[in-house]
Amino acid sequence: MKKLLVLALVLILPFMIFAQGGSETAADDDTFRIALIVENTIDDKGWCQSMHDGITQAIAEMGDKNIEYSYSEKMLPVDAGSIARQYVAQGYDLIIAHGAQYKNLVLEMAEEYPDVSFAFGTSSEIGPANVFTYMPESEETGYINGIIAGTDTTSDIIGLVGPVDSGDAARYNRGFVLGVQSVNPDAKILVAHTGSFSDYVKASEVATSQLGNGADMLTGSSQQAIGALRATAESPTAMWVGQDLAQLTTEEGKAKCIAASAYNYAAVVKELVTKIEAGTLGGECIPMNFANGGFVFDYNADLKADWVSPELETMINDTIASFQADPDGTLANWADVDYSTL
Amino acid sequence: MLDIITNMLSMCIPFSVALLLASIGEMFNQRAGVFNLGCEGVMAMGAFVGMLIPFLAGHGGPVSEWYNVLGFVAAALLGALFGLFFGLITVTFRAPQGIAGIGLQMFGVGTAGTLFRHFVGGTQSIPGIPDIEIPLLSKIPFLGDVFFSHNIMAYLAYILVPVAWYVLFKTYWGLKVRAVGTNPRAADSMGINVSRTRYEALIVGGALAGLAGAYLSIAQAKMFSDSLISGRGFIAVALVYFGHWHPVQIMGGALLFTFAQTFQTIVQSMGISFPYELAVMLPYVLVIVVLSFTSRNQITAPTALGKPFNREIRT
Numbered sequence: 001m002k003k004l005l006v007l008a009l010v011l012i013l014p015f016m017i018f019a020q021g022g023s024e025t026a027a028d029d030d031t032f033r034i035a036l037i038v039e040n041t042i043d044d045k046g047w048c049q050s051m052h053d054g055i056t057q058a059i060a061e062m063g064d065k066n067i068e069y070s071y072s073e074k075m076l077p078v079d080a081g082s083i084a085r086q087y088v089a090q091g092y093d094l095i096i097a098h099g100a101q102y103k104n105l106v107l108e109m110a111e112e113y114p115d116v117s118f119a120f121g122t123s124s125e126i127g128p129a130n131v132f133t134y135m136p137e138s139e140e141t142g143y144i145n146g147i148i149a150g151t152d153t154t155s156d157i158i159g160l161v162g163p164v165d166s167g168d169a170a171r172y173n174r175g176f177v178l179g180v181q182s183v184n185p186d187a188k189i190l191v192a193h194t195g196s197f198s199d200y201v202k203a204s205e206v207a208t209s210q211l212g213n214g215a216d217m218l219t220g221s222s223q224q225a226i227g228a229l230r231a232t233a234e235s236p237t238a239m240w241v242g243q244d245l246a247q248l249t250t251e252e253g254k255a256k257c258i259a260a261s262a263y264n265y266a267a268v269v270k271e272l273v274t275k276i277e278a279g280t281l282g283g284e285c286i287p288m289n290f291a292n293g294g295f296v297f298d299y300n301a302d303l304k305a306d307w308v309s310p311e312l313e314t315m316i317n318d319t320i321a322s323f324q325a326d327p328d329g330t331l332a333n334w335a336d337v338d339y340s341t342l
Numbered sequence: 343m344l345d346i347i348t349n350m351l352s353m354c355i356p357f358s359v360a361l362l363l364a365s366i367g368e369m370f371n372q373r374a375g376v377f378n379l380g381c382e383g384v385m386a387m388g389a390f391v392g393m394l395i396p397f398l399a400g401h402g403g404p405v406s407e408w409y410n411v412l413g414f415v416a417a418a419l420l421g422a423l424f425g426l427f428f429g430l431i432t433v434t435f436r437a438p439q440g441i442a443g444i445g446l447q448m449f450g451v452g453t454a455g456t457l458f459r460h461f462v463g464g465t466q467s468i469p470g471i472p473d474i475e476i477p478l479l480s481k482i483p484f485l486g487d488v489f490f491s492h493n494i495m496a497y498l499a500y501i502l503v504p505v506a507w508y509v510l511f512k513t514y515w516g517l518k519v520r521a522v523g524t525n526p527r528a529a530d531s532m533g534i535n536v537s538r539t540r541y542e543a544l545i546v547g548g549a550l551a552g553l554a555g556a557y558l559s560i561a562q563a564k565m566f567s568d569s570l571i572s573g574r575g576f577i578a579v580a581l582v583y584f585g586h587w588h589p590v591q592i593m594g595g596a597l598l599f600t601f602a603q604t605f606q607t608i609v610q611s612m613g614i615s616f617p618y619e620l621a622v623m624l625p626y627v628l629v630i631v632v633l634s635f636t637s638r639n640q641i642t643a644p645t646a647l648g649k650p651f652n653r654e655i656r657t
Contacts, residue, residue, distance in 0.1 A: 019575045039457070040568065040569070041455075041464070041568060043459075043463060043464030043465070044464060044465055044567070045464055047467050049464070074455070074568070115403055159611075165618060189612075190612075191610065191611065191613070192599035192607050192610035192618070193610060193613045193618045193622065194622070195619065195622035195623075196572065197620070198567070198569040198572070199569065199570075199572040200465075200563055200565060200567050200570055200572075201562060201570060201572060201574075202560055202603075203352070204562065204563050204574070205357055205603070205604070205607065206607050206611075208353060208609045209349065209353060209604060209608060209611065210349070210611060212346070212349035212352070212353070213346060213349055213608075213611065214345075223465075223567075225564065226465050226567070227563055227565065230563060230565050231466045233467075234564075250466075250467065251402050251403070251467060252467055253410075332645065339613055340613050340614065340615035341613070342613045
């Protein structure tokens, strides 16, 4: 009996301590309720934080609506089903499972609860009638960062730390390659993937390897990129271009991150709320690009004078303008990039 | 090409330290007959506490080196405490070691993440400890970069290997550890306190696992996040089998694993047409293959490994 008690305590204690979540506002009957499910945390300076920030920004911008927002962190796909069902039971109107890994869960729940709207991404698939998907066309942000890296490199060796070669990370990385090649065709681009979105140590090891092989400009995507940025900060000469604006505010980002782009999920969330209130519960993919305000881009004010020449800034502005004018055609060939030819 | 090889080899020593420290610690656990799968959790707690002290002292900015030292000491002490706690569960209460280890892993990783959110907030970095270039030796071509340009903890970790060997095979305490892990009943009949010896081994193992975690957060990544350890605690457990419970062979395993890790990174970066998914798997496949083809495991494994000892019950 004593053994069983000890065993039960050992197994149950972590679940009691680590179940985390939060709610931004109190419940109300005429409230529009949004729930967010993420695999990491809402302050990870990357993937999960960008969606959380987008939702809170959207709520602030839709001040006339009464919106309740709750989130659940550290939800592995196998665990997310129970929390998602709790949200359904509590009457949530929109459940966003932020990550392609939640696809099966979302499709299963959408069939079970046809009156609730679900969303997951990144994915360009058109889901069932009550499932939205969203797909950042992040080859655009990658291209902008590639222009900066290709222009500012002096060694003509550039490092790219990728998580896995799929989804928006694959689009960002290939857009980055195209951006570098557009201004510096001779540059050597070292591309390596860690096989994980959140292995900060491995990302730092990959970056250290690339720095050791002469890279003086680096970039990376997903939340683990912070690890690569931290490794870059160890180099006296190497610089970084980021894929999340939060990187600009870190200590190493202030010193090393020339510029960063980010997803503006507020635009997506506002569109989702508007569509759901109009009676459309899903069946659409919402793209994110510079044209629809899905991306934002900014410089590091402290580094801009030294690393962004007026010519470079003009080139970046022109490129963003071209994306806004023709969001479908500018980088239509991003998928053709073959890393083995770099 | 020589530069690439030098770069690859120069990363092997510093990147293998966390695995080496954790594996040596786990080796002491297993040599005493206790299978501790909770290494990952202890490493997470060590990484958190190790980072917390210099972070609170400098709020992410530069701090005196003593705060880093304090971080390592605190991580080792906390690891030792976790070892003691694991001993309470598995030695005194004789709970199944595998299940208890999984519980400890979840407890450690979760507690570290929760406390981190409370005391620090989001992902944060610290200056950490710098590399030291040993005068004269670091200037030797090739060898200087590979062996003599690392942080102080890397050197101490590799000094630990012969120390661990000496302690395990040349001291009375090491003999007691091996005895209680091989035949606890015989050790008990010779007057060795089996429970106490197992507790001591768990405290040593826990302290080293805590240090391993702190190495990741203070010396290598120089930051903390919830997922910092990312399975390295389990790799450390596998390396103990890989190294046949012998410090020198465990060191070889840690170096081989790290070499495979850096090699696959170089292969990817060189643009060689090879699926990156397979490249990323290479170090893990290597460990499995070596384990599969090693028959000596049957001979060198502590025979009482994983078995609780109860002197009142004759088996």
